[in-house]
Amino acid sequence: MNRSNDNKITLVSAFFNINREEWKKFSRNDELYFSYFEHWARIKNELIVFVESKEYKKRIFEIRDKFGNKEKTKVIIVEDILNIDQELYKTIEHVCSNRVHYDFRLQPNSPEVFNAKYNYIMALKMWCLKTAVENGLNSYSQLAWIDFGFGHGLEIYPKAEEFDFEWKYNFGDKIYLPAKMLDDGRPIFDIVRTMDVYVMGPLLVGNSEAWRKSWEMMKTAVYALANCGMTDDDQTELLMLSRMYPETFELVTSVSWGTFLKENGGGHLTLSQRNPLKEKISKMKIVKIRLKIKKFSKVIRYLLKQYKYMMG
Secondary structure (H helix, E strand, O other), X not given: OOXXXXXXXXXXXXXXXXXXXXXXXXXXXXXXXXXXXXXXXXXXXXXXXXEOOHHHHHHHHHHHHHOOOHHHEEEEEOOOHHHOOHHHHHHHHHHHOOHHHHHHOOOOOOHHHHOHHHHHHHHHHHHHHHHHHHOOOOOOXXXXXXXXXXXXXXXXXXXXXXXXXXXXXXOOOOEEEEEOOOOOOOOHHHHHHHOOOOEOOOEEEEEHHHHHHHHHHHHHHHHHHHHOOOOOOHHHHHHHHHHHOOOOEEEEEOOOOOOHHHHOOOOOOOOOOOOHHHOHHHHHHHHHHHHHHHHHHHHHHHHHXXXXXXXX
């Protein structure tokens, strides 16, 4: 492994079909995700992608080759992701099937509440990174997870041509988690209930040795939630890991979804005009009022659900 340049970063991603086109309010099909991928795929970093079919592998190589990056790309086929850890998946599935858990959440129609496969795949980010390191797929000691649909096309970074660069940045030895707000010590059960977000999961970066340990740590968080009758996506579990393993995980404040890239080595990237970075001052003036209204309305809805549940 080449460690002569500590600024270089190996990117790791994955794309597994979870029939998202069938989800109400959260529908996205394969074509849309591949258009998202093509928007950032010209980036010059080494890229490792885990997929479930030869068709996906072919399309990824074609897109990377279009930008002259085929030789910097590795695609690994995982034929049945449920076989990676069947016990973990069944545990999440069991929680999702419990109506009490469903009613406990303030937004029960969100995928992290009802879709076990979604939560399982989100946890698999750590497995992908661990597997890349253990199999020597990475050329550099720094690895970053990047969502296959990173940025949702034009939503955050409108100029695709600006991704024609190699992302370099000298991070430390931990796993760094972009966070909308730093940990305020709230109980995890309350965060699961209100579904507030601390860690933003589309882009995570860390040292290879930290990633090597991350999968077992992630499973610890998933089982800890399940033992309390709860499940969630990786964002809540990553917050848990920052509390459980502070020597490995560290929260770093970031303005919004995906802006961590601009804030740490991608300074030339143009943000969309509606990005919160340009509205930060005005939003800070009203954030307290908005939070109070939001939490009050959520509590009312929650109490009504609990009353309905108790009354049968």
